[in-house]
Amino acid sequence: MGPVLFKPTLTVVPQTFRPTKEGALAYFVGDDSNFAEDSGFALKGWTGYEFENSAIHITADLAVTMGKVRVTNEKGDVTEVDKTWGFKKDDNGQLRIVLHHSSLPYQK
8 A cells, every 4th residue: 555654753864754664664673783873662561551532533434643652661651752643455455554753752
């Protein structure tokens, strides 16, 4: 269906955006010399996850959500991030992620 518009929370220039499968996998599971700073977000031992949508927009076969996600680590510390996701139905009617943007909340 084309590239996923993927902006992970903890990435920096020049690898801020990850529109390829390889870039996304490196962020989540690490072990890719092309993305040497990635240690694997999915492998950090998270013990909890929750989300709170601020708004959802649905039109035809596309849905976009925006809100907060909170992940809890093994020590009980909670990290909150701002998220925007876009979902689109493929030719078989399955929802696919086509947009994933995540960032730490703005601090004054």
